[in-house]
Amino acid sequence: MTTTESAQNTNEGIIASEPNHEGYREYTLGHFHFRRDEYFAYVTWPTGDHTLSIDDFLRAMQRDVAWDFFYGTVNFDAVVGTINHYGTVDLFAGTFNEIYRKAERDYLENFESSVIRETFKAMLDDWTIDGFDPFASPAETDKPFGVKAGSNTEAVTRRRVAAHRMVGVPGDEQIRTDATHPINRMFADVAQDEPEVHAEPGFEDRVVAFNLFAYLSRSNVTWNPSVVSVCKDSLYCPTTEEYILPIIHGNDRVEWFVQLSDEIRWVVEDRETGVLRSKVTMRAGDVAAMPGDIRHQGYSPKRSMLLVWENASSELPELIRTGKAPVYPVEF
Amino acid sequence: MSVYTTKFGSLNDFTKGDIDVIDLVNDNPKHYAFSNVFEVASKSRPWEKVAVGKNMEYVLEAIRAEGTSEWRTCAHDEFPLCMDGEVTVELVQPDEAHVAADKSGSVAIDGDPAGQPMGRITLRRGHMALLPANAAYRFHADQPSVILLQTILGDDTVERWADICLR
Numbered sequence: 001m002t003t004t005e006s007a008q009n010t011n012e013g014i015i016a017s018e019p020n021h022e023g024y025r026e027y028t029l030g031h032f033h034f035r036r037d038e039y040f041a042y043v044t045w046p047t048g049d050h051t052l053s054i055d056d057f058l059r060a061m062q063r064d065v066a067w068d069f070f071y072g073t074v075n076f077d078a079v080v081g082t083i084n085h086y087g088t089v090d091l092f093a094g095t096f097n098e099i100y101r102k103a104e105r106d107y108l109e110n111f112e113s114s115v116i117r118e119t120f121k122a123m124l125d126d127w128t129i130d131g132f133d134p135f136a137s138p139a140e141t142d143k144p145f146g147v148k149a150g151s152n153t154e155a156v157t158r159r160r161v162a163a164h165r166m167v168g169v170p171g172d173e174q175i176r177t178d179a180t181h182p183i184n185r186m187f188a189d190v191a192q193d194e195p196e197v198h199a200e201p202g203f204e205d206r207v208v209a210f211n212l213f214a215y216l217s218r219s220n221v222t223w224n225p226s227v228v229s230v231c232k233d234s235l236y237c238p239t240t241e242e243y244i245l246p247i248i249h250g251n252d253r254v255e256w257f258v259q260l261s262d263e264i265r266w267v268v269e270d271r272e273t274g275v276l277r278s279k280v281t282m283r284a285g286d287v288a289a290m291p292g293d294i295r296h297q298g299y300s301p302k303r304s305m306l307l308v309w310e311n312a313s314s315e316l317p318e319l320i321r322t323g324k325a326p327v328y329p330v331e332f
Numbered sequence: 333m334s335v336y337t338t339k340f341g342s343l344n345d346f347t348k349g350d351i352d353v354i355d356l357v358n359d360n361p362k363h364y365a366f367s368n369v370f371e372v373a374s375k376s377r378p379w380e381k382v383a384v385g386k387n388m389e390y391v392l393e394a395i396r397a398e399g400t401s402e403w404r405t406c407a408h409d410e411f412p413l414c415m416d417g418e419v420t421v422e423l424v425q426p427d428e429a430h431v432a433a434d435k436s437g438s439v440a441i442d443g444d445p446a447g448q449p450m451g452r453i454t455l456r457r458g459h460m461a462l463l464p465a466n467a468a469y470r471f472h473a474d475q476p477s478v479i480l481l482q483t484i485l486g487d488d489t490v491e492r493w494a495d496i497c498l499r
Contacts, residue, residue, distance in 0.1 A: 166411060166462045186336040195459040199451040206464040207423055207451035212413060213340075213458025229411045229460065231482050234390040236411065256385045258369070258392070258480065262339050263349070270358070277359040280366070281349035285341035285415065287384045287392065288351075288366040302336060309482075311387040329365045330386050332493035 013115045014122050023148025025126045029119050030109040032091055036127050038146050043080050045093045045107040048100070050079045054127070055144050059246030061124050062134035066160055066224065069113065071310065072317070073250025075295060078274055081247075082116070086314060089116045096250065096295070098273045121157075128152050135221035137242040137303070161226035168210035173228070175210050176218040186242070186303035187217035213260065216240050216305045223298075225308040237308040241300040250295035253316040254329045255308065259286045262304035271295045292320045292327035340457065342416040343476055346370040351498055367496040369394040369415055373478040375495075379471070381481070382490045389436060391489055393481040397473035403445055404470065405430045406438035410463040410483040414455035417477025421461055423450035424468040431466070437486015441468055 017026040020035065027034040035042045041057035043050045060076040067074075069084035078097055083090040092108040094100025128134060130150025131142030135158065163173040175194075183190070192214045199207035212228065216238055223245050225237035241264055249255075250271045257264075259282040266280040271294050282288055290296050298306075319325035341347075348368045351361045367384050376382050378398035385392030395412075397419045405426065412421070426447040431439050445468040453461050463469050471479070 165409065166460070169462060187338055188336065189338050191456075191458065193456065195456070195461065196454040197451070198453070200449050203423075203425070203450040206462065206467065207453060209421075209453045209455060209459055209461035211458050212460040217338075229462075229482060231390065231409055231411065231484065234387070234482060234484070236482055254387055256387060256392070258385070259349070260340070268359075270355075275355065277353070277355045278361075278364075279352040279354065280364060281351075283341070283347050283349040283368075284339055285346045285368045285370040286349045286366065287369060288364045289385070291363050302338075309385060309387070309392065311390055313388065316388070325388070328363050330491075330493050332362065332365075332497065 014119050016122060016126075019148065025123075027119055027123050029091060029116060030111065031107070032093075032109065034123060041127075043093065045109075047107050048093060048105045050093060052077060052080070056246065058124065058128055058132070058134045058144055061120060062156060063223065063247050065117070065120050065124055065156075066135075066158065068117065070249070071255070072252030073271065073295065075248035075250060077248070081250075083250075084252075085110075086317075087113055089113050091116060096272055096274060098275070124156050125151060125153055128156050134246075135224055137222050139242075158221070163227050163229060166208065166210075166229040167212075167215060169208050170205045176215055181218035181220060183217050184219065184240070184303060187240075190214060190217040192217075212238065213305065216260070222303070225310075233311050233313045235310045235312050237310055239306055239308060240303055241298060241306050242303040243300065245298040248295050248297045251290055251292050253311060253320055254292050254327070255290045255310060256329070257282060257288050257290065258307035258309065259284055260305035260307050262300070262302050264304055264306060265299045266290075266296050267299070268294050268296045289329035291329070292325075341368070341370045342457075343370050343374055343478060361498045364498070365493060366498040369478060369480055372496050373416075373476075380490055381486075381488050382492065382496065383485070384480075384496065386485070386491070389485050391483060391485045393483060393489060395479040395481055397471055397477040397479050398475075399473065401471040403441040403443075403468050404438040405441055405445070405466060405468045406463065406483070406486075407431045407433050407435045408465050408484060410438065410481060411460060412455065412463065412471075413460045413480045413482070414457055415478040415480050416457055417473055417475055419455045419477050419479060420472045421453045421455065421463070422470050422472070423452070423463075424448065425450050426466070426468050429466065430468065435486075436484040437489060438483065439487065
């Protein structure tokens, strides 16, 4: 590979090659190297290498970029992923894989968030071809395979929806309509009526309501929590889920799920080793916590509505790490 | 073309999921505090605020809405989501504060609050409202309904995890 720093990207610290045989750039981040061909992404580091389906890789990369590395660990699969330290990010290989660790083949490198963010954004944009949308369900997008053929920048740079108070409040995120968000094929039966709101003059900005289920029925992405209401650090982050969560999320705090519709099956593993702990099946109305010491991946056979409830306090990871806050939600 | 049916729950029709613990040494169903809002509401008294989620000071409360609630107020925003039935919310801007600015969770108001009517909202399944900080509010439901409330642990939050969670 001929490694060059792209002139236009030098300021962001991106190290990218000229397009390779398949038309894609290769990227170097510290001692990690990333390459794709028609079917696979190849990740190498000083003590090993790993191959992922490009489909899986781009779906995981899309979430990591869009969520700005999220809360805790984003495992692309059982080997590669990132850990968010909220200012810096670890890129790792084998760190949460017992066999890699025993063989001393695991590797981890820390980067300023801005450096890894810009490199990942550039890689995601370059490696996503025309017609493929990493946020869409597999049934609603073209395939990511083949040689470089166009791009889909609009899809991979979606603005993340984050209400400051509540969707529908004047000046905040607004409800979705046919003009921009048609109802998803799997939610065609979801009622679209809006609440009856009668605000007295002068109180129009405080007497507010919206149809959350209709709002979610119009989501054009999957496995992408977005904030709809904010009570201090308590964030309602509902999302619509179909097929498989493209990452395995390792918690650095307790996270709660409320299944609003249909069913999701969660596979819960030990965060550090990946050893299976439990399988959790959630149906409409079920509420469950994901403890602070696990990682989880969901399977949704039909598009479903999931309310992810987060405590966004920046103090929580350290409190849990030092044992000052419990990894389990309640004692009883 | 396939026709899909979206499955929501209700007081009269819910099917609770489950937990299959594989690692019996290191895991336990209690770690997940797994409950169901419809099951909880089906066993609650009207307007009882039963915590079904708790993350440090923050809670999710399952509330059985039936009849007319007392008036309440809160120093911070709260957000009711109607999970089943139909619930009307009445809002008043009180003439005087009924709750300290640093108080977490809502408090009950004795009698009817004096103040300016702000408006009224009718919520059906899936509808979510803002209960703005320092407003007085009360709910009404002609038929048993279910609210999931995003709020902070308060004096009237009921915690009975052992009764509601899978074990």
